[in-house]
Amino acid sequence: xxxxxxxxxxxxxxxxxxxxxxxxxxxxxxxxxxxxxxxxxxxxxxxxxxxxxxxxxxxxxxxxxxxxxxxxxxxxxxxxxxxxxxxxxxxxxxxxxxxxxxxxxxxxxxxxxxxxxxxxxxxxxxxxxxxxxxxxxxxxxxxxxxxxxxxxx
Amino acid sequence: xxxxxxxxxxxxxxxxxxxxxxxxxxxxxxxxxxxxxxxxxxxxxxxxxxxxxxxxxxxxxxxxxxxxxxxxxxxxxxxxxxxxxxxxxxxxxxxxxxxxxxxxxxxxxxxxxxxxxxxxxxxxxxxxxxxxxxxxxxxxxxxxxxxxxxxxxxxxxxxxxxxxxxxxxxxxxxxxxxxxxxxxxxxxxxxxxxxxxxxxxxxxxxxxxxxxxxxxxxxxxxxxxxxxxxxxxxxxxxxxxxxxxxxxxxxxxxxxxxxxxxxxxxxxxxxxxxxxxxxxxxxxxxxxxxxxxxxxxxxxxxxxxxxxxxxxxxxxxxxxxxxxxxxxxxxxxxxxxxxxxxxxxxxxxxxxxxxxxxxxxxxxxxxxxxxxxxxxxxxxxxxxxxxxxxxxxxxxxxxxxxxxxxxxxx
Numbered sequence: 001x002x003x004x005x006x007x008x009x010x011x012x013x014x015x016x017x018x019x020x021x022x023x024x025x026x027x028x029x030x031x032x033x034x035x036x037x038x039x040x041x042x043x044x045x046x047x048x049x050x051x052x053x054x055x056x057x058x059x060x061x062x063x064x065x066x067x068x069x070x071x072x073x074x075x076x077x078x079x080x081x082x083x084x085x086x087x088x089x090x091x092x093x094x095x096x097x098x099x100x101x102x103x104x105x106x107x108x109x110x111x112x113x114x115x116x117x118x119x120x121x122x123x124x125x126x127x128x129x130x131x132x133x134x135x136x137x138x139x140x141x142x143x144x145x146x147x148x149x150x151x152x153x
Numbered sequence: 154x155x156x157x158x159x160x161x162x163x164x165x166x167x168x169x170x171x172x173x174x175x176x177x178x179x180x181x182x183x184x185x186x187x188x189x190x191x192x193x194x195x196x197x198x199x200x201x202x203x204x205x206x207x208x209x210x211x212x213x214x215x216x217x218x219x220x221x222x223x224x225x226x227x228x229x230x231x232x233x234x235x236x237x238x239x240x241x242x243x244x245x246x247x248x249x250x251x252x253x254x255x256x257x258x259x260x261x262x263x264x265x266x267x268x269x270x271x272x273x274x275x276x277x278x279x280x281x282x283x284x285x286x287x288x289x290x291x292x293x294x295x296x297x298x299x300x301x302x303x304x305x306x307x308x309x310x311x312x313x314x315x316x317x318x319x320x321x322x323x324x325x326x327x328x329x330x331x332x333x334x335x336x337x338x339x340x341x342x343x344x345x346x347x348x349x350x351x352x353x354x355x356x357x358x359x360x361x362x363x364x365x366x367x368x369x370x371x372x373x374x375x376x377x378x379x380x381x382x383x384x385x386x387x388x389x390x391x392x393x394x395x396x397x398x399x400x401x402x403x404x405x406x407x408x409x410x411x412x413x414x415x416x417x418x419x420x421x422x423x424x425x426x427x428x429x430x431x432x433x434x435x436x437x438x439x440x441x442x443x444x445x446x447x448x449x450x451x452x453x454x455x456x457x458x459x460x461x462x463x464x465x466x467x468x469x470x471x472x473x474x475x476x477x478x479x480x481x482x483x484x485x486x487x488x489x490x491x492x493x494x495x496x497x498x499x500x501x502x503x504x505x506x507x508x509x510x511x512x513x514x515x516x517x518x519x520x521x522x523x524x525x526x527x528x529x530x531x532x533x534x535x536x537x538x539x540x541x542x543x544x545x546x547x548x549x550x551x552x553x554x555x556x557x558x559x560x561x562x563x
Contacts, residue, residue, distance in 0.1 A: 036503065037344070038346065040249075040345065041344050041345060041346075046342060046343050046344045046345065046479075047343050047344070047490065047494050048343040048344025048479040048493070048494055048497045049344070049494070049497065050346060050501055050502055050503045051498065051503050052494050052495060052497050052498055053498070054491075054495065055426045055428070057425040057426030058425075058426045058428075058429060058495075058498075060425050060426075061424050061425050061426055061429075062498075062505075064425075065373060065505055068372075069372040069373045069505070070372070070373070070505065070508055070509065071370065071372075071509045071512070072508065072509070072512060073512065143345065143346055143347050144347045144348075144349055144474075145346065145347065145348050145349065145502040145503075146349050146351075147348075147349070147350065147351060147502075147511045147512055147515060148348070148502050148503065148508040148509075148511035148512055149502045149503035149508070150503070150508060
């Protein structure tokens with residue numbers, strides 16, 4: 001199971017890091033929750049996210065908007081992922097915690113640690129047996145976002 | 154305020170339609186802004202009243218470069234003072250907020266009451282009869298600078314100046330109505346984020362007041378008919394230029410060809426899950442978007458049901474923090490709260506209709522790096538700063554400069 005989930009994490013990160021954003025929503029179940037928030041918001045129980053999507057279709061809409069509507073300078077991410085910490089839950093889903101670091105490289109070569117934090121995931125198998133995210137909360141350690149958050153974390 | 158803030162001010166082009174680019178890059182200007190504006194006769198947004206609900210609750214904030222503590226005193230009054238120990242100048246409060254009996258500086262344990270009055274000094278009488286402060290040291294004459302505070306619609310504003318007019322006069326009656334329209338009952342915080350922008354703070358405030366750019370830069374607006382300049386609405390500016398509000402009315406029926414051929418007119422874009430555009434008219438009118446600003450650094454946003462306040466904090470000439478506080482109302486139904494969470498995708502650092510605003514100030518800051526002798530053109534809709542029944546105008550940007558120049562003596 002560890003290998004399956006590590007592969008899911010790596011595949012999702014690869015879609016974001018290589019610019020194949022269209023592939024990224026495919027790692028989620030149709031009925032899902034994806035949220036980017038911060039440790040402070042998470043601890044206080046604030047519901048809002050920097051990104052808040054409660055369906056796979058909303059993730060597809062975000063990818064569509066990033067491709068066709070929104071303006072941002074050319075940039076790429078590099079996700080460095082920690083070892084998934086796995087815990088079975090009573091309802092058959094699997095709770096996973098995985099640390100991440102995202103390094104952002106801009107058009108002119110400027111690099112920065114854009115985000116570091118932990119994914120709080122719930123994963124389960126889809127009807128074809130593939131592991132997918134039912135829930136992914138990206139909890140960033142810092143509440144500070146440099147310039148803008150375009151590509152999802 | 155008689156002396157020009159800067160020798161270069163003599164070279165300012167006449168009228169309100171030109172803004173010399175050096176004003177965004179000059180360190181002397183930034184220093185003068187701190188004393189003349191952020192410590193001057195303006196009302197500065199500090200925090201929400203719900204951030205300090207009970208006696209002893211405090212929240213830290215900023216007035217430009219100046220750190221501030223807002224607290225709820227024993228008698229229930231909201232008070233504020235500089236977050237600086239009278240002794241050696243250390244921060245008194247080190248966290249975003251909390252609840253205390255009194256304040257004490259960690260450095261040498263000088264203690265302050267909830268109003269910021271110096272209450273005790275550690276080892277004031279010395280140890281074993283030696284050392285200590287002189288007997289005539291007057292604690293009532295030493296303490297952090299205290300602010301005048303006003304609480305308006307659940308918002309806490311502060312000022313250091315005795316000359317700042319009362320708040321209603323400051324923002325004017327028209328904008329007061331716009332403020333009350335949105336903040337008419339108790340709010341609840343649903344998220345806080347900070348966006349660091351690579352630009353001078355004035356570029357962001359101009360962007361907020363620039364009703365002309367919104368539907369051109371932000372494609373999302375035009376395509377989904379959230380706001381187009383051809384929709385009804387307008388902009389109002391207080392006579393002194395201090396406050397502005399722009400509104401967009403719900404879209405009319407039928408085809409709209411005003412944007413044909415422009416990049417922003419991307420009719421092919423269709424949402425697969427349009428539930429996040431579901432909204433309810435909660436303010437009993439047909440205004441679906443209202444952006445309100447108060448000089449120098451406060452913004453109130455209503456985009457459908459996505460409500461937020463934003464606070465501008467300059468960090469040097471070419472950087473600023475934008476503090477977002479996402480809001481709901483305390484009596485939200487679960488359905489309405491879910492709507493706000495979904496609509497939160499529209500605004501903020503990752504917002505469909507706002508992420509570009511995080512970058513565009515930086516594009517200007519980089520673009521003007523060598524343009525110290527050139528000026529920006531601010532001429533859409535004429536040369537005045539009066540309100541208009543259109544958003545194809547830069548009237549409220551000119552209003553910003555009217556207020557800024559009055560403070561800076563330009």
